[in-house]
Amino acid sequence: MARVTRVAPMPEPIALPLVGAPPPERRDAARNRELLLDAATALIERSGPRGVTMDAVAQAAGVGKGTVFRRFESREGLMAAVLNHSEAEWQLQVMSGPPPLGPGADPWDRLLAFGRTRLETTLLHAELIREAGRTGARAAGAYSFTVTHVRYLLTELGVRGDLPILATALLAPLELPILDQQVNLDGFPVDRVHEGWVDLARRIVGR
Amino acid sequence: MARVTRVAPMPEPIALPLVGAPPPERRDAARNRELLLDAATALIERSGPRGVTMDAVAQAAGVGKGTVFRRFESREGLMAAVLNHSEAEWQLQVMSGPPPLGPGADPWDRLLAFGRTRLETTLLHAELIREAGRTGARAAGAYSFTVTHVRYLLTELGVRGDLPILATALLAPLELPILDQQVNLDGFPVDRVHEGWVDLARRIVGR
DNA sequence: GGACGAAACGGACTGCGGTCCGCTTTCTAT
DNA sequence: ATAGAAAGCGGACCGCAGTCCGTTTCGTCC
Known part of the structure; x- marks a missing residue:
């Protein structure tokens, strides 16, 4: 999926930390949030929100359950x-x-x-x-x-x-x-x- | 608590069944509902609604947990x-x-x-x-x-x-x-x- | 590159809401 | 009074949300 021929790689936009802003997310954390959101969306589409358990979301995202709660606080938060x-x-x-x-x-x-x-x-x-x-x-x-x-x-x-x-x-x-x-x-x-x-x-x- | 000298006992009011009405509650059921409602009210007063568990209500009323759910459907119902x-x-x-x-x-x-x-x-x-x-x-x-x-x-x-x-x-x-x-x-x-x-x-x- | 502190991870564990089913109580008809 | 049926009862059991803590990963500073 990544481009193979990359001649002059674009410089990544640098996220200058805004003062007073909360520290940025660690890369694994960000990746997992995305994974979880996608997994949750897919599961909800299939079984409706009521039929989705936190364990299922965790498993579908290939992630531990603790991680789900760390990212989203609670089921409601997710x-x-x-x-x-x-x-x-x-x-x-x-x-x-x-x-x-x-x-x-x-x-x-x-x-x-x-x-x-x-x-x-x-x-x-x-x-x-x-x-x-x-x-x-x-x-x-x-x-x-x-x-x-x-x-x-x-x-x-x-x-x-x-x-x-x-x-x-x-x-x-x-x-x-x-x-x-x-x-x-x-x-x-x-x-x-x-x-x-x-x-x-x-x-x-x-x- | 009950009066001791009861000379001519009042005739109990007879509940004539209204046609089409749901069948009346059995006596034990009615008694338990009262017990449960009282117990729940007391517990809520003490610990707030969020601090009250169904088990606690059942126990306080001296009744099985199944009975609570039979009477009130769910926690929300209670x-x-x-x-x-x-x-x-x-x-x-x-x-x-x-x-x-x-x-x-x-x-x-x-x-x-x-x-x-x-x-x-x-x-x-x-x-x-x-x-x-x-x-x-x-x-x-x-x-x-x-x-x-x-x-x-x-x-x-x-x-x-x-x-x-x-x-x-x-x-x-x-x-x-x-x-x-x-x-x-x-x-x-x-x-x-x-x-x-x-x-x-x-x-x-x-x- | 290595080392160290901080943040994130994972999954066993806990507590509670809700269900299930064999047993008991109540009601009614005789 | 009694018997039979229906309604009610209780508590062991289940599934899921949420917690906890030893382990892993990340970012940074030398």
Whole structure:
């Protein structure tokens, strides 16, 4: 897989250590993280998140079990890592993809596109989010990203009030537990839930 | 404890079986459920929900472990049962306590009282709700009760739209995961969160 | 290249949630 | 009162998440 004819090898980019940054990962550690993430993703694809054990992931990655826990803290942590990876693309679409989801469109249209896709994404990754528990859905990355984005859109729309709180309120009905209840237990069609959310957005934004 | 002089024993109330109702519990089963619930409550009080094991509950109740699972399905089920018991009094206040929480006050005032007390209750039982997982917070009883009540208040307030969905949207920010994030991770003061909720209610109701 | 300290590794081990099945208690019909 | 069936009971047992610590690997400094 490596190129055979390498005439003038590119100098490796040197990672200048940022002051205050945590020390970089050792090479074996990094390699194992990759191996584990891949193994976990594959196993999850095959048997669903619930059917995957930590032992299985360790074995599939050709690594000891202790290593899995060292890298990911817990089962939830591992699931959260996989989840993050799955949602990275969506986040990219929001930040720099084509409108109306990405930048360039009217903020209201962006908000609607955001809500629609967020709802779909959450439902799509439902099992994984469930397995990732607290660590996942509202962990550092994913959650604060959505709040920040919605807060920004609300600002653009000229909404007055406590925006961090309002943004959270607008996002809350899109969280898995609520959607789960409405769609899977109450049996509401997804479209109806979505229309309800748009109505909510209208009332909050004041249109 | 029992009265010693019992002259004319009260006739036991006879439980006439309602048609279509599930068969009544056997006496030993009922006794054990009570024992287990009491034991669990006591242990939780002492060590917090996270520190309580099923074995410990079984032992404290003087009962086999299998019995615990027979009665409550799972650890989450047991926690949910304890939680329900804890919240029963609050539900009673809502349904038939003094205004403004109970009936008799203006619906808007009732809604505000509902939100405030709901927020407090959720925060108060946070650990238990967490341990009760899916089974607990949004289990049959507690959750649908709140939705029904809020939907009723919204009706009284003349709100138009898809009320079941709107009610859910109004309740979502009062769910533990969201409150947890705001209060314990973001560090927002409870009062601020509460004011945010009132603002949300205002926008939904249209005041 | 060698040597040394730090970080990472691996897998045996522990504790807990949940299941299973042979035995006991309760209920009902006679 | 008794017998038979159904429901309940208990605790040994299993699988999996998470820990611990002796061993190995990595990076660095001479």
